[in-house]
Each structure stands twice: as C-alpha cells, then as structure tokens.
Amino acid sequence: MEKLSYVSDGSKTAWSTYLQQIDRVAPYLGELSRWVDTLRHPKRALIVDIPLQMDDGTIRHFEGFRVQHNLSRGPGKGGVRYHPNVDLNEVMALSAWMTIKCAAVNLPYGGAKGGIRVDPFRLSEGELERLTRRYTSEIGLIIGPQKDIPAPDVGTNAKVMAWMMDTYSMNQGTTITGVVTGKPIHLGGSLGREKATGRGVFITGREVAQRSGIEIEGANVAVQGFGNVGSEAARLFRAAGARVIAIQDHSATLFNANGIDLVALGEWQSANKKIAGFSGAQEIDDEAFWDVKMDILIPAALEGQITPQRAEKLHCRLVLEGANGPTFPQADDVLTSRGVTVVPDVICNAGGVTVSYFEWVQDMASFFWSEAEINERMDKIMTEAMVHVWDKAREKECSLRTAAYIVACERILMARKDRGIYPG
Incomplete structure (x- = not known):
C-alpha cells in the first residue's frame, strides 16, 4: 500500500486537493487558525480485511476502509463506496469533505467515509450481501447512531444499507434503524432521499x-x-x-x-x-x-x-x-x-446529507414526515446555507469555495476550541 503523507505535496490526489483547500482558507480564520491542524489529520482510520467465499467455493480477500475525519460537532456522517479504485487516500479526502459539508450546511455531524476496493458489478447478489455483512461486522466497533452513520455512495444503494442495518442490529441484539441512512422506506428510510x-x-x-x-x-x-x-x-x-x-x-x-x-x-x-x-x-x-x-x-x-x-x-x-x-x-x-x-x-451537493439528517431524526423519534415536508425543509436549509456562503464571499472578496470553507471551518474549529483537549 502506498505511503500516505499528511502534508500537501502538490500531487494530484484527492487528499492533497483537500489539504490545498485548507491551506487556502487558513489565512481567513483569525485566532482560530491555532487549531487548523485539526483539519489536516483524520481522527481515526480503520483498514479491514474482508474474506469472502465466492459462489464457486473459492475464497477471495477484499480491502475495506472506514475513516472518521472529525467528530467535534457530532457523530460521523458519510457514505460507503464500492469501487475498484477505492483506497485510503481517497476515503480520507471524502471523509474530510463530509466534515466541511456538514458544517457548511450547519448539520450536527462530523465527517466520515467508508469503502471497499471492489467492482460490485462483478459480484452476484449473494456475494455482494456476504461482502457487505462481513464489512459491517468489521467496522461495527466504530459505527452506531451516536458514533458514525454510513449511507449509500458510488456502487452502493438502499439494499446494501438494509444489509448493513440488519447486520449491525443482529450484532447488537435489537433493531437499530438509525445506524445507517438511505435505507428502503419500509425499513426506516426517508421519502425524498434518493433524489x-x-x-x-x-x-x-x-x-x-x-x-x-x-x-x-x-x-x-x-x-x-x-x-x-x-x-x-x-x-x-x-x-x-x-x-x-x-x-x-x-x-x-x-x-x-x-x-x-x-x-x-x-x-x-x-x-x-x-x-x-x-x-x-x-x-x-x-x-x-x-x-x-x-x-x-x-x-x-x-x-x-x-x-x-x-x-x-x-x-x-x-x-x-x-x-x-x-x-x-x-x-x-x-x-x-x-x-x-x-x-x-x-x-x-449537500442535499443528500441534509435528507440523511432528516432520516436519522425520524428514525430516532419513530415519527415520519411526508415528502412535501421533506422537500420544504431541505429547500429552506439549502437556500439559507447558500445565501450565507454567498454573503460571506462578498464580505471577504473571495470565491464561493473559500467562503464555504470559512463558514464551515469557523464552526468546526470553534467547537474544537470550546471542547478543549482531553486529557489535557
């Protein structure tokens, strides 16, 4: 596996792209810049081996990941990607972007991401289910409705989320629908999530x-x-x-x-x-x-x-x-x-995590909203967030990306500052 650097080397990788974005926003953060290195280091990265018995009886091994980039503002939130090019560098970057995204929209989440290096279209449905269940069991010690809530991403869907929810629930001994979002509607999913x-x-x-x-x-x-x-x-x-x-x-x-x-x-x-x-x-x-x-x-x-x-x-x-x-x-x-x-x-693209937040809230309360209510609430949150970023860009005379990062990083680093470091 390639050695990963936590400093920007200018190379064309997802993680180095993210680090360059943090470098660009740091001058705008004032006294909070003391804490900016928090954003350059994932809190936790888990690499797991996933042995899988194929339909023909052979055993293959796949590599899986779950990265929690920052949990200062709440439990981790981020998708699970099944793709042949998944690696730790990519998953770290995607988890970091989730940290920024949730803060930019002001959702009470941190950022996380997961994935398996696999071409899901080359697996039978049975193989895909066994892969998902073993992966869920391997990362089960760090996920949960108050810890880290996975969701669908490239190569995964509502069916995969149902398998993840069921596996986690069986290991916990009770049904816990809020451990993932993007589930089928009849298993605690939210209307409006797919779109x-x-x-x-x-x-x-x-x-x-x-x-x-x-x-x-x-x-x-x-x-x-x-x-x-x-x-x-x-x-x-x-x-x-x-x-x-x-x-x-x-x-x-x-x-x-x-x-x-x-x-x-x-x-x-x-x-x-x-x-x-x-x-x-x-x-x-x-x-x-x-x-x-x-x-x-x-x-x-x-x-x-x-x-x-x-x-x-x-x-x-x-x-x-x-x-x-x-x-x-x-x-x-x-x-x-x-x-x-x-x-x-x-x-x-924060509409997905916004409705995932709605799904999580509905699961926790066991009370569900109509699709019209979902769309109305999302429109309000997304519009307010976009206007706030637009106004920040005008105020700081910067791009919308830098403005979004300013808004998000201020929220994340203020939480980090006020929580302090334990143990001191």
Missing part, C-alpha cells in the same frame, strides 16, 4: 444563477454522470426551462444542440444500464464533452474531473459540483480568472 442530492444541486444552482444574472430558462446545461444526482439535477433544470444538451457517463458522451429527451434517455438507461446507443442524441468523443458551449456545467461523477487544461477551454458561466472534489485547486484558479462561478461540492 435529494440532485435536488440540492438545483436549489443552490438556482440561488447562485439568480444572483449572478444567469437566466435558467433557455440556458444550455451539460451533465457529467447520469446516476441519481446527475439525472435528477438535469430533470429539475429541464423543468425550469433549460436545455440539457450534453450528458456523459462511463459508457458514452451524448450531444444534442436542441436538448436531450431526458424521459426517453432514462427509459433507455433503465433497460440497457448505460446511455451508449441512445438514438436521441449524437455520440461524441469523451474529451469533446469539455468543448461543448454551455451556460451551466454539472460534474456529477467522480473526483478529479476538471483539470487546469480542461478549465482553460470550458465554455460555461456556472459550474455546479454535484460530485465530490471534481475540480483541482489549480483549475479553480483558472476558472476564477476566466469569470466562471463555481458552486463548490461542500454546499452544492
């Missing part, structure tokens, strides 16, 4: 577009990633009068200058598990996606997508980060110099 992240992208995009003089009606939108986040954000922008002219996923890049029929594409994707081959748009080269003339770009896939080179040629006015960490710090500088507004991931 929440994409809805949050639209809400924050709407607020920033209004303040930036960008008309959504008639705007051209491009979306990278057409899962829960990208598809819902695209649908809401289309409903508001925008044209979604380019969509990219792992299988293809689609382009239609007149707008892609999202309903037809969704039906095609459901039937074929990919967007490649859809007849309602032209397939173009993947790199050509970054040359499309658009007003709004929504990167909603994986981290590290907007490089400085891509930022130089982007034709857009607004970037809405539906994914975590899609923009390198150097690319941020390029976009800023070109007058492109970036709504950062830690506020833009």
Whole structure:
C-alpha cells in the first residue's frame, strides 16, 4: 500500500486537493487558525480485511476502509463506496469533505467515509450481501447512531444499507434503524432521499444563477454522470426551462444542440444500464464533452474531473459540483480568472446529507414526515446555507469555495476550541 503523507505535496490526489483547500482558507480564520491542524489529520482510520467465499467455493480477500475525519460537532456522517479504485487516500479526502459539508450546511455531524476496493458489478447478489455483512461486522466497533452513520455512495444503494442495518442490529441484539441512512422506506428510510442530492444541486444552482444574472430558462446545461444526482439535477433544470444538451457517463458522451429527451434517455438507461446507443442524441468523443458551449456545467461523477487544461477551454458561466472534489485547486484558479462561478461540492451537493439528517431524526423519534415536508425543509436549509456562503464571499472578496470553507471551518474549529483537549 502506498505511503500516505499528511502534508500537501502538490500531487494530484484527492487528499492533497483537500489539504490545498485548507491551506487556502487558513489565512481567513483569525485566532482560530491555532487549531487548523485539526483539519489536516483524520481522527481515526480503520483498514479491514474482508474474506469472502465466492459462489464457486473459492475464497477471495477484499480491502475495506472506514475513516472518521472529525467528530467535534457530532457523530460521523458519510457514505460507503464500492469501487475498484477505492483506497485510503481517497476515503480520507471524502471523509474530510463530509466534515466541511456538514458544517457548511450547519448539520450536527462530523465527517466520515467508508469503502471497499471492489467492482460490485462483478459480484452476484449473494456475494455482494456476504461482502457487505462481513464489512459491517468489521467496522461495527466504530459505527452506531451516536458514533458514525454510513449511507449509500458510488456502487452502493438502499439494499446494501438494509444489509448493513440488519447486520449491525443482529450484532447488537435489537433493531437499530438509525445506524445507517438511505435505507428502503419500509425499513426506516426517508421519502425524498434518493433524489435529494440532485435536488440540492438545483436549489443552490438556482440561488447562485439568480444572483449572478444567469437566466435558467433557455440556458444550455451539460451533465457529467447520469446516476441519481446527475439525472435528477438535469430533470429539475429541464423543468425550469433549460436545455440539457450534453450528458456523459462511463459508457458514452451524448450531444444534442436542441436538448436531450431526458424521459426517453432514462427509459433507455433503465433497460440497457448505460446511455451508449441512445438514438436521441449524437455520440461524441469523451474529451469533446469539455468543448461543448454551455451556460451551466454539472460534474456529477467522480473526483478529479476538471483539470487546469480542461478549465482553460470550458465554455460555461456556472459550474455546479454535484460530485465530490471534481475540480483541482489549480483549475479553480483558472476558472476564477476566466469569470466562471463555481458552486463548490461542500454546499452544492449537500442535499443528500441534509435528507440523511432528516432520516436519522425520524428514525430516532419513530415519527415520519411526508415528502412535501421533506422537500420544504431541505429547500429552506439549502437556500439559507447558500445565501450565507454567498454573503460571506462578498464580505471577504473571495470565491464561493473559500467562503464555504470559512463558514464551515469557523464552526468546526470553534467547537474544537470550546471542547478543549482531553486529557489535557
């Protein structure tokens, strides 16, 4: 396993990207900067071996992770990712971004993240269940509804959360629905959770577009990633009068200058598990996606997508980060110099964790809300958070990303300062 450094070396890794973001916000923190190293060190990182009996009787081993970055403001919160590229560096960064995200939206959580280095699509359902249950048992000593609450992420879903909840509950001897969020509705899940992240992208995009003089009606939108986040954000922008002219996923890049029929594409994707081959748009080269003339770009896939080179040629006015960490710090500088507004991931895609918070509250109280109530509460929280970040950016004359980090870091470090260090 690669040796990980806790100092920024400028390399293109998720963790070094996060550290550079902390370096940039530190000068704005005043007397709280004394505590800023708190944010450069994960509180706890667990690496587990997961032996799995395959359907053919062979035994394979997979490596799993759970990182709790900071718990000063409450229990850890963050997803579980099943992907072939999962490693400790990535999980540390994702847990740190969750710390910032929860504080930026003012949720009473710290940041955590987990994952297994595996291609879930190469496993049978039985193998996937056995993998999940063993992983849950291995990390069970550090998770819990008052310790650390996992949720779905890339490669996981409500079914995986149900297996995690059941495994944890069996080991505890009683049903504990609040140990995870993103569960099926009938097992304590929340209405509105599946579409929440994409809805949050639209809400924050709407607020920033209004303040930036960008008309959504008639705007051209491009979306990278057409899962829960990208598809819902695209649908809401289309409903508001925008044209979604380019969509990219792992299988293809689609382009239609007149707008892609999202309903037809969704039906095609459901039937074929990919967007490649859809007849309602032209397939173009993947790199050509970054040359499309658009007003709004929504990167909603994986981290590290907007490089400085891509930022130089982007034709857009607004970037809405539906994914975590899609923009390198150097690319941020390029976009800023070109007058492109970036709504950062830690506020833009926080709709998912906001409704996860609602789910956790509902589980703890055993009292559930309607979807209309969920959406209304989320809209209020996301709008207030975005306006606060916008105002902070105007006050400090900085980017929205730096402003979001200022807001979040002040809340986290104030909690750290007032709690003190135990034992002293």
